[in-house]
Amino acid sequence: MTPAYPEVKVSHVKNVIKVEMSLFNSREEIKYYQIDLFDLNWMNIPFSTTYRIMKVEYKEHKAFDVYIRKRDMPEAVYLCTTSKVRKTDQSRTLISSRICSRLDGEPA
Amino acid sequence: MKYSIAILSLCAFPALANVEITGSVEAKCVIQTTKSGSYGNPIASKLSTTPADGGVLPVMRYDVSIADAYIASITHPTSFSSSPSLTDTVAWTGSTSVTQTSVAGMSAYEAAKTVVGNTTNFNLTLAGSTWFSTASSAVYGSAKPLPGGNYTAIVQASCIAK
Numbered sequence: 001m002t003p004a005y006p007e008v009k010v011s012h013v014k015n016v017i018k019v020e021m022s023l024f025n026s027r028e029e030i031k032y033y034q035i036d037l038f039d040l041n042w043m044n045i046p047f048s049t050t051y052r053i054m055k056v057e058y059k060e061h062k063a064f065d066v067y068i069r070k071r072d073m074p075e076a077v078y079l080c081t082t083s084k085v086r087k088t089d090q091s092r093t094l095i096s097s098r099i100c101s102r103l104d105g106e107p108a
Numbered sequence: 109m110k111y112s113i114a115i116l117s118l119c120a121f122p123a124l125a126n127v128e129i130t131g132s133v134e135a136k137c138v139i140q141t142t143k144s145g146s147y148g149n150p151i152a153s154k155l156s157t158t159p160a161d162g163g164v165l166p167v168m169r170y171d172v173s174i175a176d177a178y179i180a181s182i183t184h185p186t187s188f189s190s191s192p193s194l195t196d197t198v199a200w201t202g203s204t205s206v207t208q209t210s211v212a213g214m215s216a217y218e219a220a221k222t223v224v225g226n227t228t229n230f231n232l233t234l235a236g237s238t239w240f241s242t243a244s245s246a247v248y249g250s251a252k253p254l255p256g257g258n259y260t261a262i263v264q265a266s267c268i269a270k
Contacts, residue, residue, distance in 0.1 A: 003136060004177050004269040026138050078268065087190060091259045093145035093157060093166045093244055094189070099137055102269040 006079065006101050017073055019066040019103065023081055025056040027097065032056070032084040035066065038100075039075045046072065053084065068103075076103050136173045137232075137267035142239060143167040145263070147246075152253035156245040165241040167207060168265045172232050179268045180230040184244050185261035192257035196249030204228040208239035232267075240265075 003022065011018035023033060033056055037047040048067040056062045068076055080100040088094065147155040148162025157163035172178050184202025188194075206218040211234050222229045232238065242263045248254045 004174070024138070026140050029141065029144075080266075085189075085262060088260055089258055091147040091149075091155065093147070093185065093242070094260060094262045095141050095144070095166055095168055096262050096264050097139035097141075097168070098264065098266040099139065100266065100268040 004101055005105065006103070008073075008103060011067055013067070015070040017068045017070055019068065019079060020063070021066060021079065021081075021101070022061060022063045023054075023056055024061050025058055027083060028058045030056075030058075030083040030085070030097075033081045034084055035064070036080045036082065037066070037068065037076055038078040038080065040077045042078070045076050047076075073103070079103055137178045137269075138171040139265050139267055140169045140171070141166070142169045143241075145242070145244070147244075147259060147261075149254070153248040153251045154245065155254065155259055157243055158245065161245075165243060166263055167239055167241045168263075169237055169239050170232065170265075170267060171237045172235055172267075175235045176231075176233045177270055178232045179270060180232055180238070180240065181227055181266040181268055182230075182240055182242055183227040183264040183266075184242050185246075185263060186226050187261070188246070188259050189262050190258070190260045192255040192259075194248070194255065196252055198249065199247045200226070200245070202226060202242060202244040204240055204242045206230070206238060207241045210236040210238070214238050 007020045009018045032053055034053045035049055037045045039045055049064060066079060078100040080098050082098040083096055085094040085096050143166060145157045145166030146164045147157055149155055150161040157165050170180050182204040186200045209215055213234050217230045220231060244261060
């Protein structure tokens with residue numbers, strides 16, 4: 001779980017924008033989440049954060065910041081967290097969940 | 109002196125302060141796995157999550173706190189994430205459906221869904237919980253028997269802010 005429309009702020013670094021995010025892990029079988037940033041056409045956009053893949057225990061709430069260059073902000077649309085699934089030794093389907101926030105503001 | 113202490117203690121009021129509890133509801137989406145899917149092997153060349161084929165359909169629950177803020181986008185598999193070595197092609201089919209809803213109006217999601225390739229999109233126009241199940245089937249090329257071993261495929265369940 002992440003907010004739909006996260007808060008975008010100026011950072012302490014010139015020409016770098018900070019996005020304050022939080023993630024809540026509601027899936028008991030998942031421990032790791034990956035952070036990605038995309039444009040409207042789902043092409044990757046460069047960003048920086050402390051951990052691109054971070055460990056979040058079940059029912060744990062974790063806050064993290066994502067730093068994006070000011071010049072990339074007009075293109076940046078989707079900030080997503082994707083669950084990382086573990087390899088299994090059974091014939092089954094695994095569910096990878098992805099929640100995407102929008103950085104270009106709430107719909108009018 | 110005793111009387112004045114008694115009078116003062118009667119006049120003393122406990123210190124009271126009102127402490128407010130504030131909160132706000134933001135648009136948020138939660139995806140949970142209600143049931144893990146598994147493949148049945150009804151014939152030697154086929155793996156299927158359909159119960160009639162001995163499989164189990166994976167079920168995901170989407171909880172959204174605000175109406176009309178998210179799209180549920182669910183992609184059924186088109187490859188195995190792990191399997192024994194395969195020398196022939198695999199024909200994949202799949203579909204995603206609404207199986208349960210917390211609000212009666214959500215039953216319209218099924219008729220309004222859009223399918224693009226192997227991805228099914230649902231416009232989550234109401235707040236509450238919706239359960240989706242994904243069927244997945246893989247048939248090995250030219251009806252060859254699938255090699256023995258474990259097969260795993262991934263369903264991608266996305267919740268995308270509008």
